[in-house]
Amino acid sequence: MEGLMQFTGIVIIAFGILQIILFFKVWGMTNNVKRIWKKIDNKDFLSNACISYIKGDLEETEKLANEAFLQEVALLSKSSESYEDWLNGYKKLKDKYTRLFKKIDKPAPDFNKYEDPKIYLL
Incomplete structure (x- = not known):
């Protein structure tokens, strides 16, 4: 059970980092309208x-x-x-x-x- 929690935590952290990267990409695109x-x-x-x-x-x-x-x-x-x-x-x-x-x-x-x-x- 502990291994599943670690895996889920890593996936959530990776997903969060990708969301932050996506946010800044979209922000950069809107600055160049x-x-x-x-x-x-x-x-x-x-x-x-x-x-x-x-x-x-x-x-x-x-x-x-x-x-x-x-x-x-x-x-x-x-x-x-x-x-x-x-x-x-x-x-x-x-x-x-x-x-x-x-x-x-x-x-x-x-x-x-x-x-x-x-x-x-x-």
Whole structure:
């Protein structure tokens, strides 16, 4: 009977230690909500523009690409942790949309207008 009590005690202690480890793991995950939110809220804003490009409607493609650019700028503004992070992300967006507008032979939006730090502060 004493051996069974020792075994049960060891199992309970091990279970308690694992519960404490799990608590700190969950706590660590909740401290990094922005990174989790970025992974969950990863949207493809260009899908409608791609569909209209395939259909051959370049005017609609231009309109949808402009909207997608503005949505991605807003998302970047919301999810950036620092101004430098926002600038790096904005540079990538600028390069991406410059290539896209060249591909559809339409003028790109005025990217300099959106580089204002006030946008990051929203």
